[in-house]
Amino acid sequence: MADTNDGQVSYLLMMNDQPLTEEQRRIEDEKNQKILNNPEEQRKRFKDQKEDERRANTLVKATGPDAFIYEFDGGGSRTPMW
Numbered sequence: 001m002a003d004t005n006d007g008q009v010s011y012l013l014m015m016n017d018q019p020l021t022e023e024q025r026r027i028e029d030e031k032n033q034k035i036l037n038n039p040e041e042q043r044k045r046f047k048d049q050k051e052d053e054r055r056a057n058t059l060v061k062a063t064g065p066d067a068f069i070y071e072f073d074g075g076g077s078r079t080p081m082w
Contacts, residue, residue, distance in 0.1 A: 007046040 001010040012020065012028050020028065035041050060068075 006042060007049045 001008055009032075011032060012024070014020065015024065035045065
């Protein structure tokens with residue numbers, strides 16, 4: 001998964017620790033080509049991703065920091081989101 005200015009993009013590379021079959025790769029290519037060629041689909045996906053992000057942030061803020069166990073991986077900021 002990669003973040004872009006227009007939302008997240010994903011491409012399935014493996015399933016159950018196995019490379020995709022030709023058929024699975026073809027399906028994945030068609031899915032992504034459909035998104036690339038359809039601005040309305042891109043807008044819908046971006047809107048859905050923003051809504052998912054908003055809901056996740058609301059949940060984290062509502063439960064507070066004591067509801068989760070955190071382990072820092074050594075990268076990024078250590079500033080809490082709330």
